[in-house]
Amino acid sequence: MSASASKVSSLSDEQIINRWGFDYYVFKALSAFRDADYTAFTHFTSIIENLVVRPVDGHSDMIVKLRCMQFLSRINNGDKLDLTFEEPKTPLESAVSVLESICRDMSVPPREQERVKQAIIETLIMVCLRSGEFTRAEEVLLRHFSDAEDSAGKKKLFESLIRRRRSSHSVLQLSSYADFKQDMLDFIERLYRVPEPFLLQMLKRSGHPGVSSEPVTSSSQDRQKTSAAAEHHGGVCARLSLHSLRQVYGVLSERYGVSVSFTQLQQELEEEQEQEESPELHLALSETPREQPEPPYAGMTISRLVQEDDSQLSAAEEEEEETQISSPHSECSPAQICTPARHTQKHNRIVLSSDVEAEDHAASPPSSRRSSRHKQQKKSVHSESKCVMVEDDGGSSAQVCSPARPSSSSSSPAVRRSARDTQRQSRIVLSSDVEPEDHATSPPSSRRSSRHKQQQKSVHSAGESALVSSPAHPSSPASVRRSDRDTQNQSSESECVMEVEDGGSCVQHSTPARPSATDTQRHNRSVTVSSESEDHNSSPAPQTPRRRSSPSSGGAHKRRRARWQDVSGTHENWSDEESLFSATSGRSSKKYSRKMWTVQESEWLKEGVRRFGAGHWEKIRSSFPFTGRTAVNLKDRWRTMLKLRLV
DNA sequence: CTAGGGTTACGA
DNA sequence: TCGTAACCCTAG
Numbered sequence: 283m284s285a286s287a288s289k290v291s292s293l294s295d296e297q298i299i300n301r302w303g304f305d306y307y308v309f310k311a312l313s314a315f316r317d318a319d320y321t322a323f324t325h326f327t328s329i330i331e332n333l334v335v336r337p338v339d340g341h342s343d344m345i346v347k348l349r350c351m352q353f354l355s356r357i358n359n360g361d362k363l364d365l366t367f368e369e370p371k372t373p374l375e376s377a378v379s380v381l382e383s384i385c386r387d388m389s390v391p392p393r394e395q396e397r398v399k400q401a402i403i404e405t406l407i408m409v410c411l412r413s414g415e416f417t418r419a420e421e422v423l424l425r426h427f428s429d430a431e432d433s434a435g436k437k438k439l440f441e442s443l444i445r446r447r448r449s450s451h452s453v454l455q456l457s458s459y460a461d462f463k464q465d466m467l468d469f470i471e472r473l474y475r476v477p478e479p480f481l482l483q484m485l486k487r488s489g490h491p492g493v494s495s496e497p498v499t500s501s502s503q504d505r506q507k508t509s510a511a512a513e514h515h516g517g518v519c520a521r522l523s524l525h526s527l528r529q530v531y532g533v534l535s536e537r538y539g540v541s542v543s544f545t546q547l548q549q550e551l552e553e554e555q556e557q558e559e560s561p562e563l564h565l566a567l568s569e570t571p572r573e574q575p576e577p578p579y580a581g582m583t584i585s586r587l588v589q590e591d592d593s594q595l596s597a598a599e600e601e602e603e604e605t606q607i608s609s610p611h612s613e614c615s616p617a618q619i620c621t622p623a624r625h626t627q628k629h630n631r632i633v634l635s636s637d638v639e640a641e642d643h644a645a646s647p648p649s650s651r652r653s654s655r656h657k658q659q660k661k662s663v664h665s666e667s668k669c670v671m672v673e674d675d676g677g678s679s680a681q682v683c684s685p686a687r688p689s690s691s692s693s694s695p696a697v698r699r700s701a702r703d704t705q706r707q708s709r710i711v712l713s714s715d716v717e718p719e720d721h722a723t724s725p726p727s728s729r730r731s732s733r734h735k736q737q738q739k740s741v742h743s744a745g746e747s748a749l750v751s752s753p754a755h756p757s758s759p760a761s762v763r764r765s766d767r768d769t770q771n772q773s774s775e776s777e778c779v780m781e782v783e784d785g786g787s788c789v790q791h792s793t794p795a796r797p798s799a800t801d802t803q804r805h806n807r808s809v810t811v812s813s814e815s816e817d818h819n820s821s822p823a824p825q826t827p828r829r830r831s832s833p834s835s836g837g838a839h840k841r842r843r844a845r846w847q848d849v850s851g852t853h854e855n856w857s858d859e860e861s862l863f864s865a866t867s868g869r870s871s872k873k874y875s876r877k878m879w880t881v882q883e884s885e886w887l888k889e890g891v892r893r894f895g896a897g898h899w900e901k902i903r904s905s906f907p908f909t910g911r912t913a914v915n916l917k918d919r920w921r922t923m924l925k926l927r928l929v
Numbered sequence: 930c931t932a933g934g935g936t937t938a939c940g941a
Numbered sequence: 942t943c944g945t946a947a948c949c950c951t952a953g
Contacts, residue, residue: 876946876947876948877947877948878946878947879946879947912948914948914949914950915947915948918946918947918948918949919946919947922945922946922947925945925946926946
């Protein structure tokens with residue numbers, strides 16, 4: 283069997299094992315969410331985020347899972363208005379974006395989608411009202427609230443509350459945020475039932491006490507019978523004995539109603555082998571599933587059984603097609619089926635799909651809000667944005683992150699927290715982006731571009747500390763950073779960070795580093811670059827939109843979004859939203875957003891070039907959780923990096 | 930989809 | 942006002 287494994291493809295052990303880990307942590311994250319253990323949830327999502335940056339055997343449902351994580355992480359932080367996953371958006375607005383992606387991938391009934399979206403928007407408005415953010419509530423109301431007749435009453439009520447600046451009302455007390463979270467979880471679970479992860483199955487089969495399958499569906503009993511296979515968690519099925527196979531086959535055939543007996547199958551197999559090598563069977567026995575469309579039963583057979591679910595091990599593709607019949611896999615994840623998503627997944631396999639990310643919608647409408655707020659001090663705005671960047675960078679070191687990413691998308695998006703109102707605008711960013719590799723850390727200060735010189739001081743303090751610390755952390759899920767404009771707050775900031783984590787969104791992170799970083803940041807925009815290493819740029823750039831001459835923001839933004847959404851498949855919706863943005867937001871008719879490259883993004887790019895070679899921008903883009911970056915952007919960035927000799 | 934040249938936002 | 946990273950446009 284081992285041989286088979288190798289055959290399967292050129293998957294590395296890391297890819298395979300990361301996939302197991304990925305599946306496991308997604309499972310655990312959902313369990314934690316279900317149990318209202320949101321701290322644990324954020325821990326798991328952080329792990330996932332970081333895991334995704336590593337090579338993973340991307341399989342069919344990975345994207346779906348990432349999207350679910352993104353969605354839930356945003357929901358989880360939805361009551362924290364000062365957090366941001368995507369630049370200008372509140373967590374719940376980001377959740378809506380992710381929802382759209384999910385719906386697209388999984389073909390969710392329009393009604394259901396609308397219902398969930400409406401629930402999110404209403405909750406967001408209530409959150410805003412409760413916290414006295416009337417202006418924001420109004421914005422959300424105008425921008426997103428359904429025009430459907432049946433919601434007209436609520437709309438009026440909210441308008442009334444906003445007008446009267448009422449932050450307390452019976453309506454606002456009726457629903458608890460906790461219930462909302464669970465409602466959203468229910469939605470996700472209805473859509474997609476996460477199969478019991480391979481690792482857990484193996485553990486169970488091995489007879490490990492105390493293992494319980496939580497959320498998932500599966501019926502453990504049957505599986506246990508199959509325990510034979512379990513013995514080696516690691517080895518997977520490779521060494522099954524015939525006896526084991528027979529047992530497993532018995533269970534599965536029963537479950538699936540396969541009438542062919544094991545013996546018959548065996549005979550068939552032998553015959554076929556003689557005739558030719560029938561790959562399928564071959565594989566089957568060998569244990570690695572193969573992709574071919576398997577014949578009716580043969581395929582479904584054993585191979586999978588044993589192997590299990592997992593096709594995980596190997597080829598993802600195979601799974602996609604087979605699923606139904608085949609195997610355990612299917613059993614475990616009935617849900618999958620609903621989603622067409624699988625198809626979409628396409629090639630993500632290698633790394634993670636970009637999906638993770640979040641998109642950048644955020645980017646587009648980014649600064650507008652704030653900027654408007656802060657109008658007074660333009661500078662301040664800048665600084666903020668910069669801060670953001672910084673954070674990201676830092677992110678590498680300290681990222682905290684939000685799950686999403688996953689997307690990714692991750693990716694993912696950074697979460698920020700700003701003390702908005704008040705004078706300070708500190709923000710925390712949890713970068714959802716995971717960080718990938720550590721390289722980031724490496725090239726820290728040395729490279730800095732001339733520009734940064736000035737800032738270096740800040741950089742040092744901030745950046746370096748960050749850097750140093752960070753390497754290790756990459757794993758830490760999200761780094762949260764916060765920059766304040768006011769220096770005083772710094773200390774507080776760091777604290778905030780902590781809080782955030784607790785809150786759930788992010789959890790781990792290395793605290794130490796951050797603080798310093800934060801401080802520095804604020805003052806200097808420069809900070810940004812530094813921290814991570816990369817420096818290339820780093821200017822902090824928040825995202826300012828920019829687009830060519832036309833201020834008509836719409837166009838520009840759309841593009842960006844679209845792109846990243848492509849991955850996930852969202853786009854279109856945005857157009858709507860955009861229009862909304864531009865239309866309603868008196869704030870700033872934003873123009874365009876110029877988004878500086880973060881260290882992390884640059885690292886991804888470098889890694890992508892290393893893997894695929896320069897010129898394969900689209901491939902690189904889709905292999906990493908870039909958000910809001912087009913292949914052209916990547917190309918341009920690479921050109922800049924070359925120019926600056928950053929690579 | 931990519932390469933390459935032009936344009937623009939933004940800090941200094 | 943200048944330099945430049947990010948971004949746009951267009952040809953191939």
